[in-house]
Every structure is written in C-alpha cells, then in structure tokens.
Amino acid sequence: MPSYRVRALALKKTKLGESDLIVTLLSEDGCQVRAVAKGARKPGSRFGARVEPYTVGDFMLSTGRTLDVITDAQTAESHQHIREDYDRAQAASVVADVLDKISVECQTEERLFGLAVATLGALQAADGDDLLALTVAFLVKAMAMHGYRPQFDACPVCGGPVHTCEERFSLEAGGPLCEGCEAAAAETARMTPGARNALVALLGATMAEVPGLRVPRPVLLDAFGLMRAFVGYHLPARCRALDLFAAAVGR
Ligand SMILES: [Zn+2]
Numbered sequence: 001m002p003s004y005r006v007r008a009l010a011l012k013k014t015k016l017g018e019s020d021l022i023v024t025l026l027s028e029d030g031c032q033v034r035a036v037a038k039g040a041r042k043p044g045s046r047f048g049a050r051v052e053p054y055t056v057g058d059f060m061l062s063t064g065r066t067l068d069v070i071t072d073a074q075t076a077e078s079h080q081h082i083r084e085d086y087d088r089a090q091a092a093s094v095v096a097d098v099l100d101k102i103s104v105e106c107q108t109e110e111r112l113f114g115l116a117v118a119t120l121g122a123l124q125a126a127d128g129d130d131l132l133a134l135t136v137a138f139l140v141k142a143m144a145m146h147g148y149r150p151q152f153d154a155c156p157v158c159g160g161p162v163h164t165c166e167e168r169f170s171l172e173a174g175g176p177l178c179e180g181c182e183a184a185a186a187e188t189a190r191m192t193p194g195a196r197n198a199l200v201a202l203l204g205a206t207m208a209e210v211p212g213l214r215v216p217r218p219v220l221l222d223a224f225g226l227m228r229a230f231v232g233y234h235l236p237a238r239c240r241a242l243d244l245f246a247a248a249v250g251r
Contacts, residue, residue, distance in 0.1 A: 030109035097241035171233040195222035
C-alpha cells in the first residue's frame with residue numbers, strides 16, 4: 001500500500017468497530033483527511049493521546065480502499081493545556097467543529113491550517129477573559145477564508161451607503177444593508193455599531209494581537225451572536241459546539 005506523510009491537526013475522533021477510531025484531520029494544505037487509527041481505543045495503544053483532538057502532529061498514512069490508515073503519529077504540539085481546562089476546551093471545540101464543517105477532502109486552503117494552529121496556540125496561552133474574543137476572531141476569519149468575508153463599509157448587495165446607527169446585517173450577502181435593500185432582504189440579523197467596529201478590528205488583527213484589543217464583553221457578545229447566525233446560515237450542518245459555547249457565555 002502506498003504511504004504518505006502529513007503535518008496535520010486532529011479535529012475529531014469517532015468510534016469504529018470494537019477498538020478503532022476514525023480520526024478527522026485538517027492537513028497542512030487545508031484538506032480534510034479522515035483516517036483509521038487501528039486499535040486506538042485499546043488500553044496501552046501506541047497512539048495514546050497522539051490522535052486526540054487539538055493535537056498537531058506528523059502522521060504517516062497508508063492509502064486504503066475507502067479510508068486511509070494511520071500507521072504512525074508523532075506529536076508536534078499536544079495543546080494539553082486546552083484539554084485540561086473546561087473553558088479552553090469548549091472554545092477549542094468550536095474551532096474544531098467549524099473546521100470539520102468547512103474543510104473539504106482534496107480542496108486546498110492553505111491559510112486554514114495556519115489560522116487553526118494560531119487560534120489553538122492563543123487559546124492555550126490566553127487568560128480566561130480572552131477566550132470569547134479569540135473565538136469571535138476565529139469565526140470571522142474562518143468565514144472570510146471560506147469565501148464569506150463580511151463587508152462592513154457599504155451595502156454588500158448594491159454598494160450603497162449604510163447607516164452608522166444600528167444596522168440589519170444580511171446573512172446571505174455578509175454585510176450591513178442600505179435602506180432600499182433592507183426592505184427586500186429575507187434573512188437578517190441585528191448589528192450594533194460596537195459589534196461592527198469589533199468585527200472590523202478582529203478581522204484585521206492577528207490572533208496574538210486579539211487580546212490586546214480589549215473589546216468590552218457586552219460588545220463581544222453582540223459580535224458573537226451575529227457571527228453565530230452568519231456561520232449557521234452558511235455552513236452545511238449545525239455546529240453543535242457553537243450552540244454549547246453560546247449557552248456557556250449566556251448568548
Ligand atoms: Zn443596498
């Protein structure tokens with residue numbers, strides 16, 4: 001069987017048969033790879049924590065008829081601190097769930113892996129107060145990379161001017177609507193000026209810079225609610241982790 005090596009992030013594990021796991025990986029080039037880790041659920045398995053979600057590692061795979069098989073895994077960054085802390089793990093589960101839903105087999109998007117690793121690194125190092133800001137920043141950046149970059153300066157439908165006070169954000173077009181287009185729009189969500197400014201700042205900042213923006217929590221909650229609706233509108237399946245995170249932050 002031909003084999004190949006990938007640097008990848010483990011996103012998800014699913015039970016298979018008596019003792020195996022199917023591991024969903026986000027490879028360095030942004031493609032999703034689902035592969036079998038044989039015997040990974042047996043006590044004392046050689047895989048141990050190397051195929052746990054949030055682990056970045058070098059995986060050796062051999063090509064299988066349906067799914068590829070992981071023959072070796074070496075950990076580059078375990079992100080152990082995330083798994084040991086409930087709040088961090090909850091934020092990281094949003095990252096993994098969204099990436100699981102937007103990454104596609106054999107469809108490269110090289111920036112996605114960089115964003116994933118930067119986000120997990122920031123979540124691992126963050127103060128508890130910064131987890132919400134990092135999660136919102138991840139959501140808006142991931143959507144931008146997925147082809148849904150929100151536009152905040154002008155109406156995304158006609159390019160016309162928009163109000164500066166509270167606006168209706170088009171979930172389909174990804175931006176605040178002008179008065180004319182607002183009347184015809186089907187699915188919209190409320191966007192406060194604070195949330196707008198926060199999303200512009202988060203989109204323009206690196207993950208490492210996000211905590212330094214010091215966006216007030218009520219504003220972050222508005223921005224989170226908007227991004228949650230935006231993600232929910234465009235993703236092919238419901239993000240359960242996003243629902244749980246929303247319940248945890250009281251949104
Ligand atoms: Zn318009």
